[in-house]
Each structure stands twice: as C-alpha cells, then as structure tokens.
Amino acid sequence: MTELLTAAQMRAIEQAAIESGEVTGLELMERAGRGVVEAVFEEWPDLAKAPHRAVVLCGPGNNGGDGFVVARRLRDKGWTVEVLFFGEADKLSPDARKTRDVWAEMGDIRPLTVEEAATGKRPALLIDAMFGTGLSRAIPLELANAHHAVRKRDVGDSHPWLVPFHIAAVDCPSGLDCDSGHFLMPERPTETGDDDRNFERSWAWWQDDASRRLLRTDLTIVFHRKKIGHVLSESCGAIRVVDIGLGAEDLHPAHLKAPRMPDQVIELDFELPKGRSSRIWPGRDLDKRFGLGRHKYDHGHALILSGPPGQTGAARLAARGALRIGAGLVTLGVLSAAQQEVASQITAIMLKQVKDAEALANVLQDDRLNALCLGPGLGVERAREFVPVVCGGVEPRPTVLDADALTAFEGAPETLFHILHNTCVLTPHAGEFARLFPDIAEKLNAPATKGPAYSKVDATREAAARAGCVVLFKGPETVIAAPDGRCSINSAQYDRAAPWLATAGSGDVLAGFITGLLARGIDPMSAAETAAWLHVECALSFGPGLIAEDLPEELPKVFRNLGL
Numbered sequence: 001m002t003e004l005l006t007a008a009q010m011r012a013i014e015q016a017a018i019e020s021g022e023v024t025g026l027e028l029m030e031r032a033g034r035g036v037v038e039a040v041f042e043e044w045p046d047l048a049k050a051p052h053r054a055v056v057l058c059g060p061g062n063n064g065g066d067g068f069v070v071a072r073r074l075r076d077k078g079w080t081v082e083v084l085f086f087g088e089a090d091k092l093s094p095d096a097r098k099t100r101d102v103w104a105e106m107g108d109i110r111p112l113t114v115e116e117a118a119t120g121k122r123p124a125l126l127i128d129a130m131f132g133t134g135l136s137r138a139i140p141l142e143l144a145n146a147h148h149a150v151r152k153r154d155v156g157d158s159h160p161w162l163v164p165f166h167i168a169a170v171d172c173p174s175g176l177d178c179d180s181g182h183f184l185m186p187e188r189p190t191e192t193g194d195d196d197r198n199f200e201r202s203w204a205w206w207q208d209d210a211s212r213r214l215l216r217t218d219l220t221i222v223f224h225r226k227k228i229g230h231v232l233s234e235s236c237g238a239i240r241v242v243d244i245g246l247g248a249e250d251l252h253p254a255h256l257k258a259p260r261m262p263d264q265v266i267e268l269d270f271e272l273p274k275g276r277s278s279r280i281w282p283g284r285d286l287d288k289r290f291g292l293g294r295h296k297y298d299h300g301h302a303l304i305l306s307g308p309p310g311q312t313g314a315a316r317l318a319a320r321g322a323l324r325i326g327a328g329l330v331t332l333g334v335l336s337a338a339q340q341e342v343a344s345q346i347t348a349i350m351l352k353q354v355k356d357a358e359a360l361a362n363v364l365q366d367d368r369l370n371a372l373c374l375g376p377g378l379g380v381e382r383a384r385e386f387v388p389v390v391c392g393g394v395e396p397r398p399t400v401l402d403a404d405a406l407t408a409f410e411g412a413p414e415t416l417f418h419i420l421h422n423t424c425v426l427t428p429h430a431g432e433f434a435r436l437f438p439d440i441a442e443k444l445n446a447p448a449t450k451g452p453a454y455s456k457v458d459a460t461r462e463a464a465a466r467a468g469c470v471v472l473f474k475g476p477e478t479v480i481a482a483p484d485g486r487c488s489i490n491s492a493q494y495d496r497a498a499p500w501l502a503t504a505g506s507g508d509v510l511a512g513f514i515t516g517l518l519a520r521g522i523d524p525m526s527a528a529e530t531a532a533w534l535h536v537e538c539a540l541s542f543g544p545g546l547i548a549e550d551l552p553e554e555l556p557k558v559f560r561n562l563g564l
C-alpha cells in the first residue's frame, strides 16, 4: 500500500527537505533530470545503445528547469538535442534559471511555437517538460499544438503515431492536474455571442483532442511518489517513480506502516513476499489456517437475495464469489417461482425461500447470518421493500448494497441515507453513483478549468460522508472511501490494466467478494479494499477471454500465489 500525494503535499515535502538543509532545490532538479534520462533508458533500452535526436519542450516553471537538465545529460551522451522554451528567462526560478543558463552555453534555445516545433528532423524522443505539479489552469493551445507538431515531423498528418516515436513526460503529461487526473480545460467566456460559439467549438476540441491525442505520452517519470492524479488519470502511459532523495523507503510498495490517517489516500498495490501477511493487508484474516475456529460457522454465513425467474444469474455470481473468498456458508434467498431455476445451477450454495419483507424478517431471526448482499438481479421493487428490513432493526448486519438496491432509491436518496448504518458498503458504478449523488456527480463531471480540480477521490469521500458508510465507486480506477475520510484507489490501469474486467456480471462477483469478506468478520473498509484488489488480481491472473464466472474460480490460484 502506497500513500499517494497531492501537489501541495509534494511541495511541502520538497520545501521541508530544502529548509532542513538536507538538499538544495538545484540538487533536487539535477536528480530529477538525471532520473528522467535513466528511466527513459530503462524503459527503452534501444535508446541507450547509441545517441539519437531528442526534442525537449521546456515550460516556465521548475518542470522546465528539469527539462534543461535532461537536455544537458542527453547532450553529454552524444545526442543531438533541440530545446524549445516557453516563457521568459528572467522570470524563471533561480534553480531553473541556473539549469537554463548551463544549457545555453552548450546549445540553442528556440521559442516554443508550432512553427519551431514543426521544423527539424523527426526525433527518436520527445521530452515534455512544459508543466508539472504547478499547473493551475489550461495550458495555452499553442503548446498542445506544438507538442503534436513535433510528432508530425517527417510524416505529416497521415499517421504520425504509426512511426515509432517515444514520448516521455517529466513528472506528468503537461496539462494534467496532478490532484484530480483531469486535463484542465480553458475557462468558459462569460459573454455570449459569436465568441461563445467559437468557444464551444474549441472546448469540444479540447475535450476530444488535446488530452487524448495531442498531449498523450508513452511514459511518465514521477518524482518521489505518485500523485493522486497519476492514478486517477488514464493518460500517463507507463509510470516510473524515481527516487530524488526525499526518503527512499517511501518508494517501497509496502511503505505504509503506520495506522492509516483519514486524510491519506492510498493506492492498493499490495506486494507481499510469499507466505507473509502484514497488519495492513488482511492476508492473515483471509487465511483460514489462522482463523479462530475450524467450523464452517466460524467463517460466517452470508445471505444473498435474488430476484425474479430469469434474473437470478447476478445473485448466483455474487453467491459463488462470497463462497470462494471464504465465507463458511452462503445462502441464496429466492422467490418460489425462481427456486427451480436457481436449484438447477448451484451445489454448495444453500437456498431459502424469501417471498416478501415479512419472510425476510423471519429469515433474519437466524443470527448466524452475519453478512448480507442486496442488489444483483434483485429488481428495484423487491429492493425497495427489502433494504429497510435489512438495514433497519436494532443490530443491523454488515450489508453490501449494489445495483438495483441503489437504483431503487433514485429520486429519494435521503430515504436510503437515513436507514444506512456504518457497516454498509455501497458499490455504485458511475450511473448508479449519479442516481444517488446527483449533485456530487455534476461537480465531478463538470469541465475542470482550475487546479486543484474536484476529483473522483473528493467525490467518493463526500458521498461516503453523506451516506455514513463505505462507498466503493467502480471504474477502471475504483475509489473506496469511508465516512471518516480514509480513502484508497484500486487501479486497473497501467501495469494492472485488466480491460477484460469490463464484462457482464463482473460487478456482481465483486459484490459477492465483499459480502464474503464481511461474513468472515473483516471490517467494511478493508473488505471493500481487499475484494476490489483481489477482483483485479483474478482478472489479471485469468487474462483475456475472461467472463464473470471465471473470476471466483480464479481466486484459489491468486490465493496460492499470495502464499495463503
């Protein structure tokens, strides 16, 4: 588990190191530039074999300062280096000014314009050192076009991306807000008229082109620690984190030893040596050998409620997930009309008829049922009837609410928030999230024009605080937050990219995984985090061709590889 930083936290760490006298800003810049060159050569060993041509785009801040160091280091290795600079030398920080002046003695500095960017031979490497963590507003369009113009050298508009070309971004792709992972967009003009129409066109263009096509990168070299925006964005290419001497232990994936603080944002990147478990990774809790008892009831009994005939697949998937992740027993609550259908498809899972709210209340008299799951294939009517029964009561049990159990409260989310308790887990995808938290979704989806912009982390935290329980907001990067602010991101991007996870029923299995862990007594936040992480691990382990049924079946292999 690694703590992710905001841009402000990163600045504070840098400032503290400089003020303590441990290091100077210039030394940090030198290490950053050196780290970029080393990371580029590690990523693309062919570039290290012989000198090539590079174009370095330098901006007006310290990101640009790093760029001048990169230019010098490549030149020292015999490369042909072009430097294009946006800004005024006199306005550079003293450190960036120094690296600029050293470069100026070795090579030219041309203005960073589209025309200049288009002039020259096609390079093997483009270094984007225009803006880093100090970006506060959308970058000038001219700069996005200049970035693109370098890529078009020698090949024109036809297919610039087909000709091999390497792009490395210093600290982040320029234009990316490191707190939110959004590319910042130009401000909307306040006046209406022709300008407005022009703006709409340019705005749409920014959205379509600037971030995805013009400013895309193959590799992002991040200093010290990943920022939240790197993990929330899908635009960093590969990410390499470089140690610049601000605390090397922080680079280790499992650096987070202390109890978690509510203001921390954690990336779920557990990496445990085989056979070991740690305090923060519930490996020990998952391993039945360390459990308190040997009886199936010692590992909990999950109840998963299912819906009408023809729609029972989702609940069956959830039940299978709950059983595989280690719940001692799993019961499916079914309508009598669907009993035959369900019975013909399951073996180790038990069945209980649950006709209506009253029947459910009777079933819940059995206090061995210690975790519940409502939503997958339940039907919104049945969900509306059941959720108050399950969540109300004197001693409500840990409960996962997914799919229909969330949609059922569209238009009246306050009714739901009123009955939720702190051992519930809500697992909305973006559509369900917008139904329950329309105002939060609107803020999240509004074009980001200023940094730090409102992020999926902010949105999930706000939702969890409002709902009073854990919220797991699904997506390629799943954000999980508790009402007290603890937050984590489970990424299925970059080196954990698992696009085949976007398959029917995969969310139902996730709901089942969480329910199974709740049944085993794991607290709601850890259950949601562990389940989300294992879910992606199962997809990665299985690979392409995955369908939802494969996810639970892959768990034993994933567990074995974890040494459980």
Ligand SMILES: NC(=O)C1=CN([C@@H]2O[C@H](COP(=O)(O)OP(=O)(O)OC[C@H]3O[C@@H](n4cnc5c(N)ncnc54)[C@H](OP(=O)(O)O)[C@@H]3O)[C@@H](O)[C@H]2O)[C@@H](O)CC1
Residues within 6 Å of the ligand: 010, 011, 013, 014, 028, 029, 032, 059, 060, 061, 062, 063, 064, 065, 066, 130, 131, 132, 133, 134, 135, 136, 137, 138, 139, 140, 170, 171, 172, 223, 244
């Ligand atoms: N932290 C660390 O430990 C280390 C950090 N290092 C490096 O420093 C980087 C952060 O540097 P930074 O703070 O100078 O910010 P950076 O991103 O270069 O740009 C700020 C400049 O851009 C300007 N500007 C902003 N938006 C703009 C826009 N849309 N259009 C036009 N201008 C705009 C802004 O002007 P202003 O907003 O003040 O008008 C200001 O002049 C960091 O990413 C890393 O690469 C390493 O050297 C070593 C260790």
Ligand SMILES: [K+]
Residues within 6 Å of the ligand: 063, 128, 129, 130, 131, 132, 169, 170, 171, 172, 173, 174
């Ligand atoms: K950059």
